[in-house]
Amino acid sequence: MKTNEGNIDRVLRVVAGLVLIGLAATGTVGVWGWIGVVPLATGALGWCPLYTLLGVSTCPLKR
Incomplete structure (x- = not known):
């Protein structure tokens, strides 16, 4: 597996994932x-x- 995500992409994915999991855990x-x-x-x-x-x-x- 070769990395194909940049740093900003990775941070946004982690934040979005945590928000969704948090909303699911609270039943929202x-x-x-x-x-x-x-x-x-x-x-x-x-x-x-x-x-x-x-x-x-x-x-x-x-480069």
Whole structure:
């Protein structure tokens, strides 16, 4: 697995994942909020399988 997420992308994913999980835990959004595990995991790993399939990368170019 090669990293295909930049730092800003990773931070936004982790924050969004934590917010969704928090809302699900408090019962605000229901069971669908647990989908926040996906952005949390991809942000923590720095690798998104969908980005790989689409050929997208938000990592800065290495010179």
